Amino acid sequence: MDRAGLVCQELAHPLTYLRVAVVTETYPPEINGVAMTTGRMVDGLVAAGHRVDLIRPRQAHEGGSIQLADGAEGVEEMLSRGIPLPRYANLQLGLPARKVLLRRWSVQRPDVVQVVTEGPLGWSALTAARKLRLPVISEFHTNFHRYSGHYGVGWLKRPIAAYLRKFHNRADLTLVPTRALCGELAEQGIARVDVVSRGVDTALFDPARRSASLRRSWGLEEDDLAVVYVGRIAPEKNLALLEKAFDAIRARQPRARLILVGSGPAAQALQARQPAAVFCGPRSGPFLAEHYASGDLFLFPSLTETYGNVVAEALASGLPVVAYRDAAARELIEHQVHGWLAEPGDEAAFVAGAVALAEAPELRSRQRLAARERVASLAWQAIVERLVTLQRQVILSSPVTARR
Structure with a gap:
């Protein structure tokens, strides 16, 4: 058996159920597409037997300090500090939490870190994960550089695009929801991009x-x-x-x-x-x-x-x-x-x-x-299975994992 086969055999059991750290600046009950999608993904991971370490800003009704919270079964939560996001009522921009994340993930290492949003909290999560040599996946949800012209700051389009390129190129893989966006990001210089589509709840929307x-x-x-x-x-x-x-x-x-x-x-x-x-x-x-x-x-x-x-x-x-x-x-x-x-x-x-x-x-x-x-076939279960497949690929391709 070749080296790749030995690695896969050795890791077959540990990768059956993953511990996934999910870092996001928005989460239900906040109402927006990113929150809804992230909530569905977390629910799907837990339903499949995986454990989720959820890192998010405390929401407006929850106060402002960093603390642990009681999540749903299979979910451990850390609520970070945040500040209101301009022009987005009731949303928080997560503040950096690099030192806290370094301590947290040193004690309980996740198999993979999933960074959903590109704000300060997401950047600090990327930095902490890189320092600990953890596999990292980022997600591209929002065309912030396209938004700039609608808010009178069109001159920020290039700096924002440069920041997003630097952000996502620090990850092992960036996920997007469409094939067209995959090609667009590749043209913009984001190196490793793949597609995980979105599901729809056809029992609810009927x-x-x-x-x-x-x-x-x-x-x-x-x-x-x-x-x-x-x-x-x-x-x-x-x-x-x-x-x-x-x-x-x-x-x-x-x-x-x-x-x-x-x-x-x-x-x-x-x-x-x-x-x-x-x-x-x-x-x-x-x-x-x-x-x-x-x-x-x-x-x-x-x-x-x-x-x-x-x-x-x-x-x-x-x-x-x-x-x-x-x-x-x-x-x-x-x-x-x-x-x-x-x-x-x-x-x-x-x-x-x-x-x-x-x-x-x-x-x-x-x-x-x-x-x-x-849309009858766009079940969330299939979408989550696709996500887990890519997570396992990133874990197995990680230099740290390969040396175990």
Whole structure:
């Protein structure tokens, strides 16, 4: 047997169940795609018999000092200090905790460190893991360098991109949710990138949750059109195009209603411009699923997504989706089968697609069925299994592991 075979045989038992240190600056019950995805991954790891060492900032209701916390079974938590993240209400930016992590991981070494976010806490986790010669995987969730132009600091785009490149190149592997983003990061000089997609809970997000009473609370009858947007109400989501598309729909269907689920810094100004729209605020769990399923058409004009969990959730809920051919929409939607795809930046095509589907109830009915079928196989269990496979590969390729 060759050396690789001996190593695999020797490590077969220790790698059956892993101890994974997960470092993240956002986690449920916070409402955003990164928190939701990380929570699902942690739940899936524990359900498969692995143990998780969860490092995260204390949330607003939990106070501010570093301390241990009682996590779910199979999860040990360390709550670090944090400061409020500008323009993101109720989110904390984790402060550096290098010394604490060095002590913690020296006493109880994880098999692999999974760094979810690129803030100060994530950087200090990378530094501690490198010093202890632990295998490290990073994740790329948010196009911060793309966001900069939407907040008047476009000049920061290059420095942010340089920081992200340095951050992720310190890891043994960087995970992204789409094949397209994998290629994009490779072009930007991030060396080791692989794909772990996102799942969707098809038991939660289900067309059967459609609610006539909820629609009536929106001022709609069964045959009226509910145009839904779910997500952060913020400049980087390109909501001017959402308004433009809905105004074109309403010019043809005056009883159509725009339904917005979420919150953010642009909500007040948007409400002033769209007084007839229904602003539902943040929703989660069955309440969120009911809002999706009670809609008729989903508009998602963003061009800053790394994935866009809401696209998969809308499809699972039986909603035809109008989006740019980007991120999750590019991966999941076939044009005019599950919705309508416009080429990135082609606003006229986006608006035309929204109007075309708004005026074609029979086509929307066919697309509702196709949308649901499209994501039926995206179970979180399969996504977690893919993650664990890559974690084991990184562990076995680590120079420290190879010398055991």
